[in-house]
Amino acid sequence: MLERATQKVLRRSAAATPRHLSFDSWDTLSADERQTVQVCHPQWRGVRTAAYAFGDPVVEVIELEQGLAEEMKEVGVGTVVVHASPPGTVDFLRRASALGLKTLQVFHSSMAQHGSDAGEAENVSTAIQMQSDDDLDGIGFVKIGIAEVFRDLGSRTFHVPNRVPRLPSVNKVPLGHGLDVGVFHDPYWRKNVTTQLGASALLGATAHVMRTPDVGYLEDISIVEHGTLAWEDFISLQASVDLNLYVTLSECHPMGPMESYLCDVPCLVSRTSELFDDDDELRELTTVVELDNPSAIAVAATRLLARAPFAIERARDWMTRHDRSAEQAWRSFTSM
Numbered sequence: 460m461l462e463r464a465t466q467k468v469l470r471r472s473a474a475a476t477p478r479h480l481s482f483d484s485w486d487t488l489s490a491d492e493r494q495t496v497q498v499c500h501p502q503w504r505g506v507r508t509a510a511y512a513f514g515d516p517v518v519e520v521i522e523l524e525q526g527l528a529e530e531m532k533e534v535g536v537g538t539v540v541v542h543a544s545p546p547g548t549v550d551f552l553r554r555a556s557a558l559g560l561k562t563l564q565v566f567h568s569s570m571a572q573h574g575s576d577a578g579e580a581e582n583v584s585t586a587i588q589m590q591s592d593d594d595l596d597g598i599g600f601v602k603i604g605i606a607e608v609f610r611d612l613g614s615r616t617f618h619v620p621n622r623v624p625r626l627p628s629v630n631k632v633p634l635g636h637g638l639d640v641g642v643f644h645d646p647y648w649r650k651n652v653t654t655q656l657g658a659s660a661l662l663g664a665t666a667h668v669m670r671t672p673d674v675g676y677l678e679d680i681s682i683v684e685h686g687t688l689a690w691e692d693f694i695s696l697q698a699s700v701d702l703n704l705y706v707t708l709s710e711c712h713p714m715g716p717m718e719s720y721l722c723d724v725p726c727l728v729s730r731t732s733e734l735f736d737d738d739d740e741l742r743e744l745t746t747v748v749e750l751d752n753p754s755a756i757a758v759a760a761t762r763l764l765a766r767a768p769f770a771i772e773r774a775r776d777w778m779t780r781h782d783r784s785a786e787q788a789w790r791s792f793t794s795m
Contacts, residue, residue: 523547528555571709602711636665646672657753698722720774
């Protein structure tokens with residue numbers, strides 16, 4: 460019966476937006492595995508990595524369609540979690556709710572972004588309204604502190620910290636530039652890329668980037684541009700440098716630093732998330748306070764490099780503890 464229903468839905472959806480499943484097919488999932496299914500955009504790398512780390516089955520799709528909600532209903536999905544707001548999210552969630560699925564949405568943005576990027580704020584405001592309309596059962600925020608604000612304003616919101624990422628096999632590549640530093644961010648205002656490239660110059664390092672900011676004087680700095688890489692190749696590159704810089708102006712719960720430490724590469728971060736927040740010595744060693752000061756970043760980076768083995772070991776211990784509590788938070792959210 461289930462197999463016939465699945466085949467019928469798949470035939471009807473053949474012309475729909477292409478999708479990628481983290482599983483072979485619906486009929487390979489057990490009844491328990493169908494209880495919670497996640498949806499994410501395949502090109503939003505950090506959000507996608509976070510979704511996979513939560514552990515429940517994932518459907519990757521560029522644009523959400525109501526037919527997917529109907530398909531999920533027919534194969535017995537109980538709860539659908541949409542990460543961020545891919546195109547079509549609102550109509551999809553309304554249809555899923557009307558069909559009796561529990562509907563949840565997780566936001567991977569900060570209030571700093573809401574104050575400067577109109578689309579991010581609009582997506583959250585829409586979700587709050589959908590909850591008032593009984594089309595959305597719960598809203599999760601990866602960034603610590605935001606859920607409390609909306610709960611105080613009367614919404615059903617939850618803090619859902621990212622879990623530790625699941626990495627593919629890593630094959631390090633020889634770079635051979637002396638000190639190699641990764642600054643692997645899109646040159647977007649809150650990622651603070653130009654400042655970190657200035658710090659790389661002070662370190663006498665070669666900086667490795669996906670894309671160089673459009674800043675003329677950076678031509679005098681040693682920079683290797685790699686372009687957009689497949690995720691597995693990107694992880695291998697990130698694992699091949701001597702140090703990663705993640706000194707951004709605003710973060711939620713960044714995956715990059717955790718990826719770096721899992722690959723045994725120290726990573727300097729800004730004190731803008733809950734990373735390492737219960738280990739004072741580790742937090743002091745791995746963070747920098749003056750985020751827009753390249754000299755301060757270089758000094759902190761030098762200090763971290765000198766104690767890299769200690770930082771890597773303590774960071775991995777922290778991630779083990781954190782992942783246990785993050786898994787519990789996720790289960791509480793999806794079983795609300």
